[in-house]
Amino acid sequence: xxxxxxxxxxxxxxxxxxxxxxxxxxxxxxxxxxxxxxxxxxxxxxxxxxxxxxxxxxxxxxxxxxxxxxxxxxxxxxxxxxxxxxxxxxxxxxxxxxxxxxxxxxxxxxxxxxxxxxxxxxxxxxxxxxxxxxxxxxxxxxxxxxxxxxxxxxxxxxxxxxxxxxxxxxxxxxxxxxxxxxxxxxxxxxxxxxxxxxxxxxxxxxxxxxxxxxxxxxxxxxxxxxxxxxxxxxxxxxxxxxxxxxxxxxxxxxxxxxxxxxxxxxxxxxxxxxxxxxxxxxxxxxxxxxxxxxxxxxxxxxxxxxxxxxxxxxxxxxxxxxxxxxxxxxxxxxxxxxxxxxxxxxxxxxxxxxxxxxxxxxxxxxxxxxxxxxxxxxxxxxxxxxxxxxxxxxxxxxxxxxxxxxxxxxxxxxxxxxxxxxxxxxxxxxxxxxxxxxxxxxxxxxxxxxxxxxxxxxxxxxxxxxxxxxxxxxxxxxxxxxxxxxxxxxxxxxxxxxxxxxxxxxxxxxxxxxxxxxxxxxxxxxxxxxxxxxxxxxxxxxxxxxxxxxxxxxxxxxxxxxxxxxxxxxxxxxxxxxxxxxxxxxxxxxxxxxxxxxxxxxxxxxxxxxx
Numbered sequence: 001x002x003x004x005x006x007x008x009x010x011x012x013x014x015x016x017x018x019x020x021x022x023x024x025x026x027x028x029x030x031x032x033x034x035x036x037x038x039x040x041x042x043x044x045x046x047x048x049x050x051x052x053x054x055x056x057x058x059x060x061x062x063x064x065x066x067x068x069x070x071x072x073x074x075x076x077x078x079x080x081x082x083x084x085x086x087x088x089x090x091x092x093x094x095x096x097x098x099x100x101x102x103x104x105x106x107x108x109x110x111x112x113x114x115x116x117x118x119x120x121x122x123x124x125x126x127x128x129x130x131x132x133x134x135x136x137x138x139x140x141x142x143x144x145x146x147x148x149x150x151x152x153x154x155x156x157x158x159x160x161x162x163x164x165x166x167x168x169x170x171x172x173x174x175x176x177x178x179x180x181x182x183x184x185x186x187x188x189x190x191x192x193x194x195x196x197x198x199x200x201x202x203x204x205x206x207x208x209x210x211x212x213x214x215x216x217x218x219x220x221x222x223x224x225x226x227x228x229x230x231x232x233x234x235x236x237x238x239x240x241x242x243x244x245x246x247x248x249x250x251x252x253x254x255x256x257x258x259x260x261x262x263x264x265x266x267x268x269x270x271x272x273x274x275x276x277x278x279x280x281x282x283x284x285x286x287x288x289x290x291x292x293x294x295x296x297x298x299x300x301x302x303x304x305x306x307x308x309x310x311x312x313x314x315x316x317x318x319x320x321x322x323x324x325x326x327x328x329x330x331x332x333x334x335x336x337x338x339x340x341x342x343x344x345x346x347x348x349x350x351x352x353x354x355x356x357x358x359x360x361x362x363x364x365x366x367x368x369x370x371x372x373x374x375x376x377x378x379x380x381x382x383x384x385x386x387x388x389x390x391x392x393x394x395x396x397x398x399x400x401x402x403x404x405x406x407x408x409x410x411x412x413x414x415x416x417x418x419x420x421x422x423x424x425x426x427x428x429x430x431x432x433x434x435x436x437x438x439x440x441x442x443x444x445x446x447x448x449x450x451x452x453x454x455x456x457x458x459x460x461x462x463x464x465x466x467x468x469x470x471x472x473x474x475x476x477x478x479x480x481x482x483x484x485x486x487x488x489x490x491x492x493x494x495x496x497x498x499x500x501x502x503x504x505x506x507x508x509x510x511x512x513x514x515x516x517x518x519x520x521x522x523x524x525x526x527x528x529x530x531x532x533x534x535x536x537x538x539x540x541x542x543x544x545x546x547x548x549x550x551x552x553x554x555x556x557x558x559x560x561x562x563x564x565x566x567x568x569x570x571x572x573x574x575x576x577x578x579x580x581x582x583x584x585x586x587x588x589x590x591x592x593x594x595x596x597x598x599x600x601x602x603x604x605x606x607x608x609x610x611x
Contacts, residue, residue: 074098074106074113096177101170116177120188131168132158222246237494243410247315255313257303257323288328290344293337294357300397307396307403310389311411314362334363358392361385369418380474382418383430387467390425390437395464401448402500404459409498416498423490424453424460424501431506432482432563433467433475436573438542438592440464442527445545454490454504455589456575456610461545468594475564483510483563486607505611511562511603515539515576515593517552531558531576536598541576543591551578552590559587561608562600570597577610586611 100120106113120127136154137143160166177188229235247253270281297305303321313319313332321330328340337344337357365385369378393408405425412422419427426434437458439445445463453459469475490504518530518538528540529549541558543549552558564573576591585608 074102098175098177099171100173100175103175104170116188120175125162127173128158128161128168131173132161222250237496237499240406240409240499241413241496243311244315244414247312248317250316250318252318252320253312253316255303255309255319255321257321288339288341288343290339293330293332293344297392297395300395305396307393307398307407310358310393310396311408314359314411332357332359335360358388361388378418382415383433383474384471386415386419386427386430386434387471390458391440391464391466394458395440398462401450401452401462404448404452404462405501406496406499409496412498422498423488423506424457424504426457428485428488431485431488433469435506435563435575436469436592437465437467438526439544440466440526442543442549443522443546447545447547451502453501454506454611455544456506457504460589463545479567481565481567483508483561503611505609507607507609508561508563509605509607511600512606512608513560513562513600513603514557515541515560515595515599517554517556517558520549520552520554522549531560531593533599536601537596539593539595539599541591541593543576544589548590558590559608560593560595560599562595562603565597571595572597572600575610577608580611585609 100117103113103117103120107117108114132154133152136157137148140148155162161168175188228239268283270283272281273279292299292302292304299305303309317334319330319332321332330337330339330344332338337360362385365381368381389408389411398404398407408425412425415427416422419429421428423431435456439461441464445461447461458465473479486507486509488504488506490501493500493502513533515531515533518532520529522529523540526542527549528542529552530538531541532538543552559577559579560574561577562572562574565571572595574593574595575589576593577587578590580586580588585606587608587610589610
C-alpha cells in the first residue's frame with residue numbers, strides 16, 4: 001500500500017526555508033530531476049510501498065518513472081528505464097554497495113537517498129529481526145541451529161533494539177542496491193556485516209542448510225549461495241572456473257532436492273481385505289521413480305534438470321541426495337548408485353551406456369585416458385562423451401539465458417587438453433562434427449532474447465539437441481568428405497575462456513545449394529519440415545527454434561551448405577541458412593538437414609561466414 005511520509009516523520013530533516021523549497025518544487029515539476037538542495041521538499045510526493053521479495057530483501061517501488069540522474073555524491077542512481085552503464089555492467093543490472101551510514105549521509109543532501117533511507121528506517125522491524133538473529137547465531141557458535149530456530153532466543157537478548165532503547169550501528173548494515181533494467185523498482189538486499197554469512201543472510205537460509213549443522217561435523221563446509229557473493233559479477237566470474245576443484249575435492253556433496261532432509265515422507269498406507277477384516281493389513285508406500293538418476297532430464301525445474309547441477313554432479317566424488325520428492329536417500333559415487341529402497345544398485349560392472357549415469361560415463365572415459373593416453377580409441381571415446389554431455393545439458397533449464405555457457409564452463413575446461421580451442425560450446429578439433437547438432441523437438445526450443453552465442457552454436461537457443469549419427473563409428477577423412485574450415489573465432493566476455501561470449505563467427509568453404517520450403521506442416525518425431533528442389537526428391541529440415549518456424553514461409557528459398565557427405569553413400573549433412581548480408585556472404589543458421597547427393601548436383605564450392 002502506498003504511503004506518504006510527512007515532514008515531521010522524516011528521519012533526516014530538511015533545513016531549507018519554505019521559499020527555497022517552493023522554488024525547488026517548481027523546478028522539480030518543470031524539469032523532472034532531483035534537486036539536491038531541496039531534498040526534503042523534492043521527496044515528499046515520492047510515494048513508496050515496501051514488500052518482501054521471495055528471497056526476503058526489500059523492494060522500494062518508485063511511482064515517478066521519469067526521474068533523471070541527480071548530482072548525488074554518495075552514489076549514482078539512474079532513473080527508471082536508464083540504459084547507461086555506470087560501472088561497466090556489460091548488460092547486467094547496475095548496482096552499488098554501501099553502508100546504511102553512508103546512505104544516511106547522502107540523505108542529508110540528496111532526494112533519492114533521502115527516500116531510500118526513510119523507507120529502510122520505516123521497515124526497521126524487519127531487518128532488526130534479521131540482524132539480531134545473525135548476531136545471536138554468530139555469538140553462539142556451538143548452538144543447535146535447528147533448536148535455535150524454534151526457540152528464537154535473540155528476541156529476548158536483543159529486545160532493547162526492537163524497542164528503540166538501543167540503536168544498531170549503521171556501519172554494520174551493508175546495502176546492495178540494484179536497479180533492474182526495465183522495472184520501476186529498486187531492489188535492496190541487506191547484509192549484516194561483518195558476519196561471515198555475507199549476502200545470503202539477507203534471506204532466510206533453507207531449513208536443509210540449517211539442519212545440516214546438526215550432522216556430524218566436518219572441518220569446512222562450502223555452500224554455493226553463501227560462499228559465492230550473490231549479485232557480485234566480479235566474484236562470480238572469479239569463482240566460476242574453480243567449480244571443478246571445489247566439487248572434485250569435496251569429501252562429500254549434499255544435493256538438496258527440497259526444503260528438508262526427507263524426514264517428512266509420505267505415510268505408509270495399510271491395505272485390508274474387506275472380506276476378512278480381522279486379517280493383518282498389508283502395508284504399501286508410493287512407488288518412487290528412479291528414472292531421473294539415469295535418464296536425460298525431463299523436468300527443467302528439478303535438481304536433476306538444472307543446468308548448473310550437471311557439472312556439480314559430474315565432478316563430485318561422492319553425493320548424498322536427499323529431500324524433496326526423493327523421500328529417501330540416494331548415494332552416488334564415481335562407480336555406484338544406491339538408494340534406501342534397494343531398487344537401484346548400479347555399479348561399474350554395468351556396461352550398457354543406457355544403464356549408466358552420465359557421471360559414470362565421464363569417470364569411465366577419464367580412466368581410459370589415463371590408462372591408454374596414446375590409444376587411437378581415446379578420440380572416439382571423448383567425442384561420444386562430448387555428445388552425451390551436450391545432449392544431456394541442453395535439455396536442462398537455466399534461470400538466465402546468459403548462464404548457458406558459464407554453467408558448463410568447468411566441464412568444458414576439463415576437456416580442453418584433448419579437444420583444443422573452444423568456440424561457444426564447440427571444439428576446433430571436431431568442429432565440422434560439432435556443427436551437426438539439431439533440435440530434438442523444435443516446438444519446445446526458442447531463440448534467446450539477448451545474444452548468448454553465434455547461431456552455429458547449440459547454445460544460441462534453448463532446448464534439447466541431438467546428433468543423429470552413429471556414435472559407434474566416428475566419421476573420418478577415409479569415410480567422409482568434409483567442408484573446409486577457413487576461419488573461426490569467438491570473443492569471450494570475461495576472464496573465463498570457456499564462459500560467455502559476446503560475438504563469434506565461422507567461415508566455411510563447401511558446396512552450396514538452394515532449397516524451397518515445401519510445406520509448413522511439422523512431421524514427427526522432431527517437428528521436421530519439408531524442403532524441395534526441382535528435379536530432386538523431397539527432404540526434411542529440422543529448424544532450430546519456434547521462431548525459425550514462424551519466420552519461414554511456403555516457397556521460401558533457403559541456402560544449404562554441405563559440411564559432410566558419405567564417400568560410399570548418398571547422404572549429405574547440411575546446415576540450413578538464411579542470408580544476413582548477401583553481398584558479404586554472411587549467413588545465420590536456422591536448421592539442419594540430412595539431404596541427398598542429388599540435391600547438390602552442379603553446386604559450386606563457395607566460401608561463406610556464419611554468425
